Amino acid sequence: xxxxxxxxxxxxxxxxxxxxxxxxxxxxxxxxxxxxxxxxxxxxxxxxxxxxxxxxxxxxxxxxxxxxxxxxxxxxxxxxxxxxxxxxxxxxxxxxxxxxxxxxxxxxxxxxxxxxxxxxxxxxxxxxxxxxxxxxxxxxxxxxxxxxxxxxxxxxxxxxxxxxxxxxxxxxxxxxxxxxxxxxxxxxxxxxxxxxxxxxxxxxxxxxxxxxxxxxxxxxxxxxxxxxxxxxxxxxxxxxxxxxxxxxxxxxxxxxxxxxxxxxxxxxxxxxxxxxxxxxxxxxxxxxxxxxxxxxxxxxxxxxxxxxxxxxxxxxxxxxxxxxxxxxxxxxxxxxxxxxxxxxxxxxxxxxxxxxxxxxxxxxxxxxxxxxxxxxxxxxxxxxxxxxxxxxxxxxxxxx
Amino acid sequence: xxxxxxxxxxxxxxxxxxxxxxxxxxxxxxxxxxxxxxxxxxxxxxxxxxxxxxxxxxxxxxxxxxxxxxxxxxxxxxxxxxxxxxxxxxxxxxxxxxxxxxxxxxxxxxxxxxxxxxxxxxxxxxxxxxxxxxxxxxxxxxxxxxxxxxxxxxxxxxxxxxxxxxxxxxxxxxxxxxxxxxxxxxxxxxxxxxxxxxxxxxxxxxxxxxxxxxxxxxxxxxxxxxxxxxxxxxxxxxxxxxxxxxxxxxxxxxxxxxxxxxxxxxxxxxxxxxxxxxxxxxxxxxxxxxxxxxxxxxxxxxxxxxxxxxxxxxxxxxxxxxxxxxxxxxxxxxxxxxxxxxxxxxxxxxxxxxxxxxxxxxxxxxxxxxxxxxxxxxxxxxxxxxxxxxxxxxxxxxxx
Numbered sequence: 001x002x003x004x005x006x007x008x009x010x011x012x013x014x015x016x017x018x019x020x021x022x023x024x025x026x027x028x029x030x031x032x033x034x035x036x037x038x039x040x041x042x043x044x045x046x047x048x049x050x051x052x053x054x055x056x057x058x059x060x061x062x063x064x065x066x067x068x069x070x071x072x073x074x075x076x077x078x079x080x081x082x083x084x085x086x087x088x089x090x091x092x093x094x095x096x097x098x099x100x101x102x103x104x105x106x107x108x109x110x111x112x113x114x115x116x117x118x119x120x121x122x123x124x125x126x127x128x129x130x131x132x133x134x135x136x137x138x139x140x141x142x143x144x145x146x147x148x149x150x151x152x153x154x155x156x157x158x159x160x161x162x163x164x165x166x167x168x169x170x171x172x173x174x175x176x177x178x179x180x181x182x183x184x185x186x187x188x189x190x191x192x193x194x195x196x197x198x199x200x201x202x203x204x205x206x207x208x209x210x211x212x213x214x215x216x217x218x219x220x221x222x223x224x225x226x227x228x229x230x231x232x233x234x235x236x237x238x239x240x241x242x243x244x245x246x247x248x249x250x251x252x253x254x255x256x257x258x259x260x261x262x263x264x265x266x267x268x269x270x271x272x273x274x275x276x277x278x279x280x281x282x283x284x285x286x287x288x289x290x291x292x293x294x295x296x297x298x299x300x301x302x303x304x305x306x307x308x309x310x311x312x313x314x315x316x317x318x319x320x321x322x323x324x325x326x327x328x329x330x331x332x333x334x335x336x337x338x339x340x341x342x343x344x345x346x347x348x349x350x351x352x353x354x355x356x357x358x359x360x361x362x363x364x365x366x367x368x369x370x371x372x373x374x375x376x377x378x379x380x381x382x383x384x385x386x387x388x389x390x391x392x393x394x395x396x397x398x399x400x
Numbered sequence: 401x402x403x404x405x406x407x408x409x410x411x412x413x414x415x416x417x418x419x420x421x422x423x424x425x426x427x428x429x430x431x432x433x434x435x436x437x438x439x440x441x442x443x444x445x446x447x448x449x450x451x452x453x454x455x456x457x458x459x460x461x462x463x464x465x466x467x468x469x470x471x472x473x474x475x476x477x478x479x480x481x482x483x484x485x486x487x488x489x490x491x492x493x494x495x496x497x498x499x500x501x502x503x504x505x506x507x508x509x510x511x512x513x514x515x516x517x518x519x520x521x522x523x524x525x526x527x528x529x530x531x532x533x534x535x536x537x538x539x540x541x542x543x544x545x546x547x548x549x550x551x552x553x554x555x556x557x558x559x560x561x562x563x564x565x566x567x568x569x570x571x572x573x574x575x576x577x578x579x580x581x582x583x584x585x586x587x588x589x590x591x592x593x594x595x596x597x598x599x600x601x602x603x604x605x606x607x608x609x610x611x612x613x614x615x616x617x618x619x620x621x622x623x624x625x626x627x628x629x630x631x632x633x634x635x636x637x638x639x640x641x642x643x644x645x646x647x648x649x650x651x652x653x654x655x656x657x658x659x660x661x662x663x664x665x666x667x668x669x670x671x672x673x674x675x676x677x678x679x680x681x682x683x684x685x686x687x688x689x690x691x692x693x694x695x696x697x698x699x700x701x702x703x704x705x706x707x708x709x710x711x712x713x714x715x716x717x718x719x720x721x722x723x724x725x726x727x728x729x730x731x732x733x734x735x736x737x738x739x740x741x742x743x744x745x746x747x748x749x750x751x752x753x754x755x756x757x758x759x760x761x762x763x764x765x766x767x768x769x770x771x772x773x774x775x776x777x778x779x780x781x782x783x784x785x786x787x788x789x790x791x792x793x794x795x796x797x798x799x800x
Contacts, residue, residue, distance in 0.1 A: 063786060081799065346790040372761060
């Protein structure tokens with residue numbers, strides 16, 4: 001659905017929507033048992049929600065396409081992930097909780113090793129410790145070149161994020177990282193005249209970094225790539241007239257929520273913590289995005305039994321959430337992560353919408369197979385928000 | 401799915417995809433028995449593949465739209481058949497195994513009969529024999545006009561294909577065939593200035609043909625229509641990074657495969673021959689398109705019993721194919737051809753995808769009705785290739 005149309009017909013209402021995203025929800029059958037993780041787990045509360053709601057399967061992008069976390073979540077928030085692309089640098093910045101301004105250019109960085117001739121001998125500087133990385137970032141952080149302030153944020157091991165903050169920076173740039181050893185780092189070049197200023201500043205910064213790091217072998221140079229700005233996206237306030245809160249233990253998902261205008265709450269590390277945060281903030285907002293990461297991690301690790309156990313733990317914690325009686329409860333994932341596949345996959349994702357006004361179907365079980373004949377059928381993930389909004393009486397008629 | 405995106409995320413992998421197209425697969429119930437051809441046939445091997453795979457129904461173009469063979473196959477290869485159109489002349493050329501260059505203009509031709517006033521009395525020249533047609537084509541073949549070489553290829557009875565090979569020919573042209581008797585053949589006119597050269601050459605050629613054929617009553621004139629060039633299509637190598645082989649007994653399907661960049665193998669006339677060819681070439685390619693025509697022909701002839709029998713014969717031959725254990729096996733059709741309808745139809749086409757990573761559904765039987773509740777649901781035929789690619793681990797993540 002075109003967001004311009006949603007914007008035309010959306011209204012504010014007292015009803016509250018809770019969208020619970022179980023990352024990587026949805027699997028494929030274990031070859032031994034013929035059952036998926038959801039079919040294996042004992043999840044009576046999820047089953048009850050499926051029975052009370054309307055169920056189906058959703059494609060985050062399109063059949064056959066495996067989404068990354070960025071596109072998967074944009075789709076859940078109703079944004080076409082093919083139109084709205086998030087560059088690597090920007091996503092990396094979101095992933096470590098950096099707030100990006102509209103003019104900021106973000107880049108992914110590595111500390112690396114160069115020899116006396118300036119040739120790269122190790123693209124990862126021997127995988128220095130995260131502590132060492134933080135120390136070195138401090139040396140380079142706060143430099144200013146041609147009116148552009150440069151900030152460095154350490155990530156894990158040899159990785160960091162660099163932010164270039166100033167006017168007139170564009171991102172049509174080549175990378176300094178040649179993606180191999182045995183050659184010198186590349187000069188950053190502007191692919192468009194409008195990006196010339198950014199190229200100049202970045203090259204000067206790299207030269208300065210080289211001087212500063214000279215004595216810090218093996219981390220005696222940096223490589224930069226994935227130059228990107230934050231995409232300009234109309235906020236959820238603008239489109240849906242919602243007052244949304246994100247509750248997510250992992251920084252990447254807080255970043256994605258911030259990107260679409262959500263407020264972000266502090267919370268703990270467990271699902272129970274997130275529900276507690278939800279309860280504490282329940283009166284102040286009308287849309288809540290809760291994100292659970294552990295389902296995805298277990299799937300990525302190929303740990304079928306752990307994914308089953310985590311689903312059971314989530315199920316056990318659910319009554320504290322459903323006890324709030326949200327007017328609309330959506331439970332789904334941003335993509336499937338079947339333990340058998342050990343990674344994000346293209347398989348459609350189970351989705352249930354529970355409200356006073358949903359047209360219930362005959363589904364009694366929360367599983368991929370049961371949801372095949374659910375009342376939602378097979379939908380695009382971008383259709384979930386309009387459905388949630390409708391169920392919350394937050395969309396007026398289209399036309400008369 | 402946008403092919404540009406597939407191109408971005410496709411990679412080469414060792415996995416092999418076999419796409420078996422049973423032309424005209426899919427029917428409607430016989431009014432006497434209430435069962436379709438697939439429901440009537442004893443097809444235990446197809447049933448077993450349905451049980452092992454994920455099943456569904458696909459629309460070649462859109463609900464209600466009956467595709468020709470060209471659009472039907474383009475959709476199966478992942479190309480939007482509404483965007484990529486194949487002109488009649490080009491399709492006719494493909495249909496008799498002519499390799500078209502990018503500059504060539506192809507036209508469909510008829511020998512016809514004119515009277516002493518030049519008025520058409522029979523548009524089909526009394527349906528002269530194919531032998532006679534070949535003889536007459538030789539008289540007109542090899543003529544050169546204004547630097548354009550003209551080649552004639554006999555087809556069946558009074559039909560032939562004319563190829564105009566030279567620079568600067570465009571196809572915005574009216575036809576010389578008035579599509580009725582009692583009038584003279586029409587002059588070919590350029591509908592755009594850029595097509596003027598082509599119009600001149602074609603009119604000169606027709607005048608020359610009239611002189612040459614004068615003594616060959618009833619085939620004493622020609623009619624040309626459907627002027628078309630080969631569409632410029634990115635190849636399957638470019639889009640999917642595949643190394644694809646087509647195995648098809650019928651020239652039209654070899655031509656369609658060549659159009660999208662497939663190599664085309666020699667093969668015999670039966671399905672068993674095609675499987676033998678597949679086995680011989682299995683190590684050398686990573687994508688195989690096998691085409692079976694007889695299902696469609698039986699449907700077109702309205703011969704329900706024959707279509708059932710052919711399905712049973714195909715089923716019996718299948719173990720030689722499945723014995724290769726392709727990583728991904730797709731079985732589908734380019735459109736339905738219900739025997740009860742005696743022609744191509746708009747009914748969605750059964751499709752099954754079988755791989756280690758498909759999310760199996762509860763379907764146990766290869767039929768239109770059973771596939772209604774299959775895990776693929778109802779998809780566009782253009783989505784089959786992305787799904788096959790995903791199952792073969794040939795698509796990386798979209799975004800991060």
